[in-house]
Amino acid sequence: LLGVCAGTLGWTWQSIEYDNNFLLGYNDVGHFAQRVVNTANGNGVLLESPVLPMFWDHFNPGLLLLVPLWKLFPSVVLFFVLQALSLASSAFFVWGIARQQRLGRLSALLFGLAWLAQPVLGQMNLAYTYGWHPISLAIPLMLAAIWALLAQRAWIALILVIFAMSMEEGVIVVVCLFCAANAAQSLWPLRPKKLDSSHSHTVFGLSMLAWLILTVSFGIAFMMVYRWSGLAEFQTARFVSLGGNALEVLLSPLLRPAAFWGSLLRWDKLCFVLSLWLPCFLPGLLRGWRVLLATLPALLVLLVWDHRPASSLAFQYASTLLPLFWLATFRGSQLCETTCDDTHSPFRSPFKAVGIAAGALTTSLILSLYVGQVSYSSPTLWDVIAVTYGAHDEQRRSTDADGRWLTEQLQQIRSDGTAALATGRIAAHLVGNRDVETVGQYLLRRPQLAGLSDRLDNPIAHYRWIVLDRREGFQQTADQIARVEAEARQAGFQVIAEQFDIVIMHR
Template identity: 25%
Template structure:
């Protein structure tokens, strides 16, 4: 009983550690003017619109093209919208995502630690997971529902491994509701269950995944065809793309087998490879193939970049591969992995973190605008009412997006009148004031160019339209 209490106490501390790390870093990034219209600004506005029941009202940030459910048919925006009504702030979304990522990490550790008795080993594995570049990058990459609710995908696979099928399928369907492309995750789930000899479950989930993707993508395609924008080089439409290995094999395999694909796979496997055992990893590795193929074959580089959220569904199966490897221990009281293997895992985690995480942004970008951030934070509170019409500079529009309409393009200044126009002032490149800044600038080649140069033209247009502007670092313009 005491051991169980200590284990739960350790997991609670671990969850709070991950939550604090992810939330504070993502808050600091947003506070430092580093979040963007795509995607935090969009999801902030979509959350507001969903909260008032306007799921099909197009976002003004997309020039009135995409509504909330027309982007990726994320049904989870509906409950997110209700939460946003209670706490209308972009920080609410960032905290929600941080809490979800922390829960994803803690669920993985809880399952893995069932095979460990050594507290020292647990600590090393926890530190290694905290340094996982894909988790860290996703917490710093604005907001995405499939990242915030990725723990549902892991929970679905965990309960499948426990043979609690109904609970597993409920979690799976909830996760698929985060984004239409998570139907590929469901296909992976189907393959995983097939290799674990759950044939009927596999067939049912495969049928559901294919039907759901066909249904949801038909809605999304009315606003943007991802088949043509990301896979158009392989064919016209999803059916033609799926047939391309047979119709155009040379073209298909040249897109798959290349140096970039090798580096991508190497980066994915490096953090967890020391925890893998053969052949226990086979079901999860086979299951992740549809997701990996979708990323590798995309014409969009962002789907292979460790910076963006597309690696999170892949990461879930890589975690399960480690859990399956841990299950092959002979005794529940023995350590699954040797201390040398765990140390190698920690070393590889450090290497992956240093190579794939944008850690250099902290001493450069994230500290770049700290003088601007406090006044922007105050203006964000002062003009938070959705009844105020706002035009905001692209770099700060996400701070004011909790409203039915918000604009950031210069052409809108000529077409519409706004209650508030807000933009950073031109920030001249300042000479370093101390040795630490000089060293930083030397290492990162930072601080050489003026920023927000377009603000001069923005303010010129605003004054010509009759706005009166004031402010030194953040300029606010109003019509009196």
């Protein structure tokens, strides 16, 4: 309980601190938060921009559940708290799953602490300064669903997993693979059978037919989401190096071996996988290989994706796989516990469950020292801070004079609540205004914005406030900032404040 409370408070404070210092970007925290805001204000259901469909990048109807919370507490801090609580409270479910697998209290406690200490969890909170992502809300829901499944509460597990799927489409894929693996496993039940029910051809209490029905249902659900939402074009463009369509991508190991294997067989990809697996402690994780197999297709996609963040520990792309990694560890730990004292077993393990749990905690603590994002970790975000404000000028805007001045100016813009256009780090502070856009995305979407009936071929005139930090190099270039500033001046915007290379314009 103390660990969960410390994690929740620590990660919340971390997000607030980075936000106060203008080190969180509008992508992603602002993107998703503004969809909740627009829904609450009647400006379109889960719309980020009037020129984009509802689910143009990710399928997350579960954001509707946050609309009442925003009305009660209309602050971006709400999303920081929700993410921190989701990441930390998952340790409760990790403890519960370990106990469901008949592991001892000490083992379950150590596993819960190992969950909190694993480096990927700390990195997910800031996500390379992209901040909150709805997928973090899916993690405790997935773990709770596993707990319910182990407790023979299949219907509760199904409801929980549907809510998890509503947070991000990747959950649908992972759950579908899990169901398919369980359907196959029902043909070759685990030994010893005592891990499951007395019915040798059931897995987690469900028959092969039940798992097949779930596999087909979730597979169809994903294809429908992929086909009819706006994310197909956005996501498939990231596989262009492997093929022009889904079939070519699937056959890319044969059709484009240089691109496929060249992307897969790299040291950085191996380090990424080990950073995810080592905190689970390999003797336990690999012993639960039947569960682990379900994660391999999704993990392979992340490794060959022509999108560098997908195989980076600093982002949240692998987060949906974490519940299955840890379930595999618990299954493996239970097997090790069963065979540890059996000198005649060819599968005898030298580790008891408590040893695996202690190994997981130790490994997590050591790895977090080097690649984590907790209080004792080595700095891992220097590169993105340098890109934002320069290699030799790390900003502490909440305490520096420019930060205090900018914060005071933004309070007036937030109080006004009208449409605003800003550089990315500043735009994150304007979540809640009627319409918010960043410089880089405004220029990208300008042709579509100019076609709207209320923009009159002059889309920049739609905004009442423009706030530009000429030194900010994250999410836009200096040339793009200059272009927007020149367009704003030509459109009749007046400079009402200008200091510290920051210009505030109003129309």
